[in-house]
Each structure stands twice: as C-alpha cells, then as structure tokens.
Amino acid sequence: MTDSPARVLSDDELDVLELTLGGALPPSALVAVLRARPADGAPAGPADVGPARVVLTDAENTPLARITDPPGGTPAVEPLQPLATAIGPQWDAAVRRPARDVRAGLGAGGAAGLGLLVTEVPTREETDAAAALAAGAGPGTGPDEGARPGDLLLLVPVARRAPEPGTVGAPGLVRAAQGLAGTLAERTGARVATVAVPWSGLGDISLDDVAAAYGTARVERLATHRSPATAERVAALPGVRDEAFRALYPPASAAELTRAASGAHRRGAVVFFTGLSGSGKSTVARALAAELEDDGLGTTLLDGDEVRQHLSKGLGFDRASRETNVERIGYVAALVARHGGIAVAAPIAPFAAGRARVRALAEEAGALFVLVHVSTPLAVCEARDRKGFYARARAGEIAEFTGISSPYEEPDDADLVIDTTDVPVPEAVDRVRHHLANLLG
Known part of the structure; x- marks a missing residue:
C-alpha cells in the first residue's frame, strides 16, 4: 500500500468510487473522472491520474482503494478498506446496497421490469403516475415491455455533498421514496424496493445507465410525469407563506413575521x-x-x-x-x-x-x-x-x-x-x- 502514491478524493469522487466498487460503473469510468479533475484543483483538462498504481483515500487519509491503470491495458480497482458511512436513511444498509447485490436479489432473470428515478419529492400526481407505471398501465407501457407488478425499484440519487439551500436533501428524498414505496405496494401489489444510489453527476456518466446497472430493464424519471400545471404550483410554493401573512396581518405585523421567517431556507x-x-x-x-x-x-x-x-x-x-x-x-x-x-x-x-x-x-x-x-x-x-x-x-x-x-x-x-x-x-x-x-x- 505504501509503495503507491496517494490521491485524496473529494465527496463527489467518493460517490463515483462507491458506484465503481459496487459494480454500477466500470473502473474506466472512475479513471476518466479522475483524469478530468486534477488532484491539485486546477481546471479540468487533459490531466492524468498519475502513475499506473494510485491509492485513493478520503479526506482523513484512509486508504480506500488502489487503482491500477497500466498503459494500453484495462484499469482495475482493488478495495482496501470500507468507505466511511454516516447517519440518516440514505446510509441504511437495507437501502444503500451495491448494484451487484441489488441485481442478485432480483431472481434468476437478474432484472426488474421497471426502475423509477426519484430525483424530486413526488407529488400526488406523480404518485398516481407511478402506480399506473407499476401496474403496467402507464403511458407507452405494454405487456411486452417488462413493466409488471412485482418488479419495481425506486432509485434515489443521493450525494455526499450538502444539498442546495432550500432543497430537500438526501435523507428527506429517501424518506419520501420509502413512503411512495409503501403506497405503491398497497395500491398495486408490486414488490417495491427503495435503493439509494450514490450520485454526484460527475463526468459523462449517465444516471440512466447507472440505473440500468442496478438491474432495471426500463428506466423512467418520475419527475417527467409532473404536468406543467403542477410544476407551476410547486414553483409558487415559496411565496404562499408571505401571501398568507399579508392576508391575515396588517402590513407592519406581516413585515415582522416575514422578517422572522426569512432565514429558514437561506444559503449559509x-x-x-x-x-x-x-x-x-x-x-x-x-x-x-x-x-x-x-x-x-x-x-x-x-x-x-x-x-x-x-x-x-x-x-x-x-x-x-x-x-x-x-x-x-x-x-x-x-x-x-x-x-x-x-x-x-x-x-x-x-x-x-x-x-x-x-x-x-x-x-x-x-x-x-x-x-x-x-x-x-x-x-x-x-x-x-x-x-x-x-x-x-x-x-x-x-x-x-x-x-x-x-x-x-x-x-x-x-x-x-x-x-x-x-x-x-x-x-x-x-x-x-x-x-x-x-x-x-
């Protein structure tokens, strides 16, 4: 381990490493990300990972994996120590499962009929759409397309880095997906599994391809089933509180309530x-x-x-x-x-x-x-x-x-x-x- 140079990975790069170690990405994808993101923080460019063998560490210098990238050969990644975990539903071992384990749990076929990407908190409209898709009756779904009750994965992209201010982070998104899973199971009789997918969006990696690596025969982004009218209502939500203040209170009182509540969802x-x-x-x-x-x-x-x-x-x-x-x-x-x-x-x-x-x-x-x-x-x-x-x-x-x-x-x-x-x-x-x-x- 000590004979190889080390590279400290960012949170986003740790997400890619976790996907690679879990079998969702080939080692070449990790190599491509590291080459595009020089370790010294310089702008992305035609950089190299470095020597043929590099030890990848986290910020605490824990050796997590050794990557081998021989000239003209095929890259390989060897795990050294488990990646650090944290608390929260997105870190629950029952939810954060490696892609190869999820595939193995899908039976002899090794593929679920449908994978739903839950990238935003589902509305009632999207819950209805998900139920229709799970039952094989969604738009564009036919009996030969493999979307049948009993084979459904809810794939929730989660990142190590902090979410944007005012947005629901990984824990909340996983909890919302778990609530959706219960609703779908009750309404359709489908066997629904919620899976947290480490995802940072680095490089040219496609989220749909990653979802397929978890064993889905067909991938749908649930947010695409949100109608323009619903999207408009969601976008207007931040102003609803202030409108209620103005309706209930005289101007001076409404101003004080707005002032007190204004810091709730600000960027730090x-x-x-x-x-x-x-x-x-x-x-x-x-x-x-x-x-x-x-x-x-x-x-x-x-x-x-x-x-x-x-x-x-x-x-x-x-x-x-x-x-x-x-x-x-x-x-x-x-x-x-x-x-x-x-x-x-x-x-x-x-x-x-x-x-x-x-x-x-x-x-x-x-x-x-x-x-x-x-x-x-x-x-x-x-x-x-x-x-x-x-x-x-x-x-x-x-x-x-x-x-x-x-x-x-x-x-x-x-x-x-x-x-x-x-x-x-x-x-x-x-x-x-x-x-x-x-x-x-």
Whole structure:
C-alpha cells in the first residue's frame, strides 16, 4: 500500500468510487473522472491520474482503494478498506446496497421490469403516475415491455455533498421514496424496493445507465410525469407563506413575521473580517451579528479574542500558530454556514494564505464568502489602543505583534474595504448587510 502514491478524493469522487466498487460503473469510468479533475484543483483538462498504481483515500487519509491503470491495458480497482458511512436513511444498509447485490436479489432473470428515478419529492400526481407505471398501465407501457407488478425499484440519487439551500436533501428524498414505496405496494401489489444510489453527476456518466446497472430493464424519471400545471404550483410554493401573512396581518405585523421567517431556507454565509488590532473589526462584527440575528438569520459570532480563549487555547503567536488559529475559525465558520447559518468571524488573519484557506473551506461547504478588510491605518489603531499592546510591542515586550514586529499582508481580494477612521460603525454595518443581502437574494 505504501509503495503507491496517494490521491485524496473529494465527496463527489467518493460517490463515483462507491458506484465503481459496487459494480454500477466500470473502473474506466472512475479513471476518466479522475483524469478530468486534477488532484491539485486546477481546471479540468487533459490531466492524468498519475502513475499506473494510485491509492485513493478520503479526506482523513484512509486508504480506500488502489487503482491500477497500466498503459494500453484495462484499469482495475482493488478495495482496501470500507468507505466511511454516516447517519440518516440514505446510509441504511437495507437501502444503500451495491448494484451487484441489488441485481442478485432480483431472481434468476437478474432484472426488474421497471426502475423509477426519484430525483424530486413526488407529488400526488406523480404518485398516481407511478402506480399506473407499476401496474403496467402507464403511458407507452405494454405487456411486452417488462413493466409488471412485482418488479419495481425506486432509485434515489443521493450525494455526499450538502444539498442546495432550500432543497430537500438526501435523507428527506429517501424518506419520501420509502413512503411512495409503501403506497405503491398497497395500491398495486408490486414488490417495491427503495435503493439509494450514490450520485454526484460527475463526468459523462449517465444516471440512466447507472440505473440500468442496478438491474432495471426500463428506466423512467418520475419527475417527467409532473404536468406543467403542477410544476407551476410547486414553483409558487415559496411565496404562499408571505401571501398568507399579508392576508391575515396588517402590513407592519406581516413585515415582522416575514422578517422572522426569512432565514429558514437561506444559503449559509461566512463574513470574514480582517484587519489590524484596534482597526474596529470586532466592533463592526459584533454589531453586524446582532443586526443579522434581528433579521431572523441564525448568526454565530466568532470573535478572534474569544476564539483564542477557547478553540485555540494554548496556541502561541508565531506564524504557524496564527495560521492554525485562523484555519480553526474557518473550519467552524464553514460548519455553521453549511447548515444555512451565518458565521461572522473577526480575527486579525494577517496572512493571505490563511485567508485563502478560510475562503476555500466556506466554498467547499457550499456557502457564500465575504471578505471584509477593515483598513484602518496603523497610526489610528495605535491611538485607539486601550490595552497598551502597541506600546508594549514597540518596547519589545510582545514578540511578533502584527503591524510592529510581524507583517500584515493586506488583502487584494477583499469584497469590501472599510476604513473606520471616517466610517461610523452603523454605516460600516449597513455596507456589509447590503452586500450580503444582494448575495443571498
């Protein structure tokens, strides 16, 4: 194992590996995905997997499989350790079965008559369509097409990565499919199985082909049986609540109810302040967090000093320790934002590399990222220094103090630049709120 170079797989690539190990995809499909997605994060292009033998790991460096891709030969994948699982219905072993096991359970024929791809939460209309298809009476279904009661798979594409804000994720989609399975079994007498299919949509892989690999003789996408009228009603659902508020309450009351409920399905965000000690970043960050909370947005404030006392207790102030502190803040902020919250962080974050890592963590979590450079000049920061840190640093009593004995790398990628010398806190907060609101929509 140690004689082969390693490649850390993303969540999307882990989905492809799971399909390959389960017999839904040939190893060549995995090789094609890896070649199109260089490990160093560079844009997709004519990249190679690398040497003929590569160990594939997850983010925790657990060796999961060894892929062999000899020149002019046939790629092969050898499992090394089981892939990590999590909690939730999409991880239930009775649902998340390898393709080869699903095929083997279909009897001597090795094929189900019909596979229904459940890509969205089914409406009543789609439930009726599914029942008709399961009974062999759906549009375009005849007695020779193999769609007969007793052979039905509900295939639910599920991804490791977080879902888009406001959409039903993998657990909810699996639960909805299981409810549909019970309804279909009761209404048609069909033998219905729900199967979670790891699916990220990478490369040129077809979801229909993957569904066929699970043993379906015919694949139908259930969402295609949603009529335009139903689709229009579904699309209008987000506005139903606000219309009800306006109908039941006077304008001022409706506005407050809308404000309180507005954060329920928003995309998460990380608002990251950086600047010298005394620049005013913590003051602005605290005020911003309070305003966002009042707007009904779940907000977590990660103040640099408070983090130092808890999350980063024991770290020094050398460059490596500072980078570790910033990365820890970024990691926690990304966790908050991943679940739709707003994380407001206000460390000094003096180095560009550390700030870039925080941005990457936020973006990997599917969150918005706003970098605010509080650019208050050093002289103003020193004049505000109530704790005497600058004076002590100039006297040599504090080593590696940012702006004095340790550098501050001014960001060239800030989304907002605010100098609190002449920008009052309320105005600074309004600028950040306006920028964030435009991003959140």
